[in-house]
Amino acid sequence: MRTLEQRTAIITGASRGIGRSLALALGRAGANTVLVARSFTDLEETTAEIRHQGSEVLTIPADVTDAVAQAQIIQAALKRFGALDVLVNNAGQCDVAEFHTMDEKRIRQLLDVNLTAPLLLSRLALPHMLQQRRGHIVMIASVAGVVGTPVLDAYAASKAGMIGFARTLRSSYRGTGVSASAICPGLVDEAGIYARVQQETGVETPKFAGSVTPDQVAQAMLRAIRFDLAELYVNSLPIRPMLLIQMLFPRMAEWLFPRLGADIYRHALREYEHKMRLQS
Template sequence: MSFERKFPERALITGASRGIGKAVALRLAEEGIAVALVARSHPDLLAVQAEIQAKGGKAEVFPIDLADLPALPQRLQALLDRFGVCDVLVNNAGIAQVGPLATLSLSDWQRVIDLNLTAAFLCAQAVLPGMRQQRCGTIVNIISIAGKRAFPNWGAYCASKFGLLGFSQALAAEERQHGIRVTSLCPGAVDTPLWDTVQVDFDRSQMLSPEWVADLVAHIVHLPKGAVVEDLTLMPAAGAF
């Protein structure tokens, strides 16, 4: 039995201004996929766009604050109206808040949950009608090993990522009947600017590179239509930090 697949033409990538999101955008653009770059920082997105275009790729910039949940559905619909139906969604945007749960403020807790979990839910909701109409599409949720294993002082982050894993698995079960594939990708520590925002002292030279994660995303996206990677954990050879 053979399975034909539609070559992906357009991808929406959140958190595309740096780290894993930027690496994924560059990698998919190399494959000839037009990418919609989403993040808060307009100048950083323009820099990524210029890098993609310099290599002959196609990219459009959409500066959107994904944490502004009330406005997000409308902003995403405007993006799709301009960019077109997305064959691929990479939910990558995320933040961390380090500190014990006993003293974590409600505002910090909510900020992490809003961006890491609820924004991903709204992004998926936005692209699903188009994917369902064409009966194909791939959603890759960049989770974390912290979605499977709890770490002290990372309680809000772990809660958001455990929640994202559950959401991702439920979405996969609901959407496979519509030809939509959903992957939960759980990398261990990746050397990204996220580590610049938290006060931890890890050997970043032992971490995964964003480009290694991006290569996996590209492989997932280009699998034959009859195959899906539902759950994948990628760890540094040095183990968890």
């Protein structure tokens, strides 16, 4: 989809963090944006910024795991703008925890938000995109979906699922005008989940891990949509050699990656635990 001018784009999790940058970038590219998140107040701030840029925006406070809300999001976008061209599945949650200590309800909830909701929203969007013979589904996944990242087990599983889904959508719908991309950011600073973890625990980004800003993730998303790119790994340092090592030599990856910074969330978890001990 070479141009985003007057195209309609739904962005979930658009109220803050990476999603806010994705929404602003789509608005700047000329798209009509439909912003989704649970907190109306936070959404309003992004909405005001997009309006200030001069683009059309529709705000939908909703939980992406709610089946009724999922249908309403798609219908509201179609009703307001008459088409649905881009769906950016960005809303996500992350727990920094030893997997065996997470309760079952929380694991299900996390997978619901990060994986099941994106699948179900895509299922609802696809018939309209196919009818238009134009559409692009973006999965905001993560490097953690490929590279073993300790204490993010449930999160990593959901992100690996997103990558697999995007790959398969591309194959299933080849030739229809509808396609998909997976965007896999590394450690995102300035805003979002990792920036909060840094703030709360004081962990520093390891030199060899690299980092990336929300705006760089947004630029990658725009390139993926415009040039129909399959998978983009967004990081300040080259990450593809690591991905190759992970795929071809997984045991070497287990030895190497902690030395390159993959252990960062484990350090953060220790800090959280230390703080809790001090408080109790």
